[in-house]
Amino acid sequence: MENLWVSFHFLFPVLILAVLAPFSMAQLIPSETRVLFQVQELLEYPAALQGWTNWTNFCYLPPSPSLRVVCSNNRATELTIVGNKSSPSHSPILASGKFKVSQQTLSERFSIDSFFTVLTKLSNLQVLSLVSLGLWGPLPSKINRFRSLEVLNVSSNFIYGQLPSSIASLKNLRSLVLADNLFSGSVPDVKSLVVLQELNLGDNHLGPGFPSLSNSLVSIKLRNNSFRSQIPSKVRNFAQLRQFDISSNEFLGPIPSFLFSLPSIQNLSLAKNQLRETLPINISCNDELKLVDISHNLLTGKLPSCLASKPSNLTVLYSWNCLSSGNSKYQHPYRFCHKEALAVKPPIKSKKRASSIKLGLILAIIGGVVAIAGILGLLILVIVRRTGERRDKDNKFDRSVVDKTSIRSSPRSNVDARRLPQTMRLAAALGLPPYRVFTLEEMEDLTNNFDPSNLIGEGSQGQLYKGWLRDGSVVLVKCLKLNQKLLTQSLAQHMEVLSQMRHRHLVSILGHCIVSYQDHSNAASSVFIVLEYVPNGSLGDYLSDWRKKEMLKWPQRMAITIGVARGVQFLHTGTAPGVFGNNLKIDNVLLDDSLTAKISNYNFLPFKVGSDSPRPGQDNHISSTETAEKEDIYQLGVILLEVITGKRITSAIEVTDLKHQLEDGLTESASKLRAATDPSIQGSFAYQSLKTTVEITLNCLCKDLCKRPSIEDVLWNLQYSIQVQEGWTSSGNLSTQM
Numbered sequence: 001m002e003n004l005w006v007s008f009h010f011l012f013p014v015l016i017l018a019v020l021a022p023f024s025m026a027q028l029i030p031s032e033t034r035v036l037f038q039v040q041e042l043l044e045y046p047a048a049l050q051g052w053t054n055w056t057n058f059c060y061l062p063p064s065p066s067l068r069v070v071c072s073n074n075r076a077t078e079l080t081i082v083g084n085k086s087s088p089s090h091s092p093i094l095a096s097g098k099f100k101v102s103q104q105t106l107s108e109r110f111s112i113d114s115f116f117t118v119l120t121k122l123s124n125l126q127v128l129s130l131v132s133l134g135l136w137g138p139l140p141s142k143i144n145r146f147r148s149l150e151v152l153n154v155s156s157n158f159i160y161g162q163l164p165s166s167i168a169s170l171k172n173l174r175s176l177v178l179a180d181n182l183f184s185g186s187v188p189d190v191k192s193l194v195v196l197q198e199l200n201l202g203d204n205h206l207g208p209g210f211p212s213l214s215n216s217l218v219s220i221k222l223r224n225n226s227f228r229s230q231i232p233s234k235v236r237n238f239a240q241l242r243q244f245d246i247s248s249n250e251f252l253g254p255i256p257s258f259l260f261s262l263p264s265i266q267n268l269s270l271a272k273n274q275l276r277e278t279l280p281i282n283i284s285c286n287d288e289l290k291l292v293d294i295s296h297n298l299l300t301g302k303l304p305s306c307l308a309s310k311p312s313n314l315t316v317l318y319s320w321n322c323l324s325s326g327n328s329k330y331q332h333p334y335r336f337c338h339k340e341a342l343a344v345k346p347p348i349k350s351k352k353r354a355s356s357i358k359l360g361l362i363l364a365i366i367g368g369v370v371a372i373a374g375i376l377g378l379l380i381l382v383i384v385r386r387t388g389e390r391r392d393k394d395n396k397f398d399r400s401v402v403d404k405t406s407i408r409s410s411p412r413s414n415v416d417a418r419r420l421p422q423t424m425r426l427a428a429a430l431g432l433p434p435y436r437v438f439t440l441e442e443m444e445d446l447t448n449n450f451d452p453s454n455l456i457g458e459g460s461q462g463q464l465y466k467g468w469l470r471d472g473s474v475v476l477v478k479c480l481k482l483n484q485k486l487l488t489q490s491l492a493q494h495m496e497v498l499s500q501m502r503h504r505h506l507v508s509i510l511g512h513c514i515v516s517y518q519d520h521s522n523a524a525s526s527v528f529i530v531l532e533y534v535p536n537g538s539l540g541d542y543l544s545d546w547r548k549k550e551m552l553k554w555p556q557r558m559a560i561t562i563g564v565a566r567g568v569q570f571l572h573t574g575t576a577p578g579v580f581g582n583n584l585k586i587d588n589v590l591l592d593d594s595l596t597a598k599i600s601n602y603n604f605l606p607f608k609v610g611s612d613s614p615r616p617g618q619d620n621h622i623s624s625t626e627t628a629e630k631e632d633i634y635q636l637g638v639i640l641l642e643v644i645t646g647k648r649i650t651s652a653i654e655v656t657d658l659k660h661q662l663e664d665g666l667t668e669s670a671s672k673l674r675a676a677t678d679p680s681i682q683g684s685f686a687y688q689s690l691k692t693t694v695e696i697t698l699n700c701l702c703k704d705l706c707k708r709p710s711i712e713d714v715l716w717n718l719q720y721s722i723q724v725q726e727g728w729t730s731s732g733n734l735s736t737q738m
């Protein structure tokens, strides 16, 4: 009888499983089954979760790479769901850093908070992997309700915001993988995760401080974030550390030599940072080392001998530093690292970034507005003198609106302050609200009664506030107090002149408000100027950040510089009198969400000349105007030079240096010219396009003022260059070479 039973058991296991499975085998308790159905619905029925019925036994699902449920004691201990949605690093829409619900994310109905509320009912989970599912929103702090969690993997989603500090209470966590999301801000202290072995925060926007970690870690991946600190000495205590990848950040300072001799270290990737100085030649390296990547930094001197001798199993990558070992073809000249190192700014930068308002922008606007204030008095004179000299400028405005290259017309000579209808047409074409005069009540509304929390800058002349128009768009409001005695009516006229300073490629003035009152014995006025807000940082920020730099391939760079040139053309020829001496530099070129260039801090030179300076029409004025005009061209040349070489320029010597490199490239060989350009644009340009741009750049930088081209020449050449580039791209070159 017993034997029979045993053989039956061995002969028909499959039958038994098939027939009795639903009754005798492990099954999830009903409440957890319900959770899974809710998860299916909340995730909007991804392919991985199709085909479930009321008879599905989740503990015995057929194995699949996209879904895995493991049960223990009728409860789920592992849930792995892998979708096929794209991720931030594969979504070009996110290039601007702003999140949008899209086809690649779950729909707007999705609430990450409700989702985790449901999910945390699976209270016995030890492994939770939710990959490429299009999850979006901030990670809820109730994540710490998974008391037994050992592995949390939410890579390749669109989770943004700060990491909740409650994550530090998941004491059993061995593996924390949050890679390829949109997390930002600093990493909470997770030193308390004493069994954590794997930490992968790669491809987010985290930083700037190095996270506080437990020294149990075996693998630390922080690549492609915004970390900006020194490599801390506490890393010395990470005896188990095998993988250390901090590439593509902004790490500063020297590389501590203990890194190479950590007892377990195998892969060390420090590439694309701002690490500098010379490594001691006699450092020791761990025998287990397999990969050392220190390329694209600012290192000088010789490679340490334990790296230079290259044991057979060790790969060492060290190009694009200023090292004197190996092939100098792939190294920058020594001066490059020295200068860049001096230019490295203190970590305060990240704070500014967090407030999302660039100091540069503030200074630029304060500068510009101070200039406006200073010249108002003089402007009255100019207008009074010229009221009879109005000329029709329709052509000029139409030209600038359609943004076409134009031939310079007759010398601009007068001011027309009464052309509001034109201004309105212009505004509509730019997508800006029409220029308007605000009331004090509206200004208070806009800035929430000048709430201190909206104050983003303060100078001797007044304050700068962030504000919101009725339609929700963000603006900047500059408040100026004029203690000069100015007639309100004339003041209003000047504001109309400024209202013409609107162009797709300028930071435009949207409107103003004038309030007059009696101050002691004097009549005084406050002027509020409402300015366009350009959210995305400056060209300078882009060119000095590895990650952002990669976004600017050659076609993007051409589009930006053409924008700058068009802005300059408008300043020079679009208003009368023309505006010269515009202090052009990459930090004054702001970029909006679509990377459209907008010049800020441009000047109003004709009005700025002091009361004793020559009036328009006199010889002296014309020559100083021309000097200022050619100075603009030179500065545009410097911007082009920085865009081509990807280097930030801080001195005239550097200009000369880089100019010579490009000149040599032009005369000697294509490969030499390519080598002189930014490594980040390699493969993205048509050679002829590059060459044309280099040629016009060198002309702009001519020592001889008279040899510098006009802005029209510059535009013509840049446009030719972009046409060549477009032809090249559309014939499929870009996709094959990038």
Ligand SMILES: *[C@@H]1O[C@H](CO)[C@@H](O)[C@H](O)[C@H]1NC(C)=O
Binding pocket: 053, 054
């Ligand atoms: C599953 O059961 C629920 C209630 O028990 C019922 O409403 C639903 O229609 C069933 N679904 C299927 C596919 O049988």
Ligand SMILES: *[C@@H]1O[C@H](CO)[C@@H](O)[C@H](O)[C@H]1NC(C)=O
Binding pocket: 047, 084, 085, 086
């Ligand atoms: C994901 O899978 C679904 C169903 O198989 C398919 O329709 C969709 O196109 C896939 N999406 C991507 C981005 O591969």
Ligand SMILES: *[C@@H]1O[C@H](CO)[C@@H](O)[C@H](O)[C@H]1NC(C)=O
Binding pocket: 088, 089, 090, 203, 204, 205, 224, 248, 547, 550
């Ligand atoms: C870095 O991350 C961004 C988005 O976070 C992504 O677009 C880019 O491709 C990543 N760069 C590298 C080199 O992986």
Ligand SMILES: *[C@@H]1O[C@H](CO)[C@@H](O)[C@H](O)[C@H]1NC(C)=O
Binding pocket: 082, 129, 131, 151, 153, 155, 175, 177, 198
């Ligand atoms: C997390 O998910 C990614 C993507 O599927 C996978 O490559 C990685 O191995 C996972 N890591 C862990 C610890 O589960």
Ligand SMILES: *[C@@H]1O[C@H](CO)[C@@H](O)[C@H](O)[C@H]1NC(C)=O
Binding pocket: 280, 282, 283, 284
């Ligand atoms: C390396 O050399 C320096 C002097 O050149 C010496 O002070 C140091 O102790 C040496 N270190 C090792 C690990 O040999």
Ligand SMILES: *[C@@H]1O[C@H](CO)[C@@H](O)[C@H](O)[C@H]1NC(C)=O
Binding pocket: 243, 266, 267, 290, 291, 315
């Ligand atoms: C470590 O580096 C080696 C050599 O390049 C590579 O094959 C391996 O995949 C790397 N391991 C990890 C975990 O990155």
Ligand SMILES: *[C@@H]1O[C@H](CO)[C@@H](O)[C@H](O)[C@H]1NC(C)=O
Binding pocket: 312, 313
């Ligand atoms: C180094 O590589 C050789 C083969 O090239 C291999 O036999 C040996 O085991 C490797 N040594 C280590 C320490 O990995």
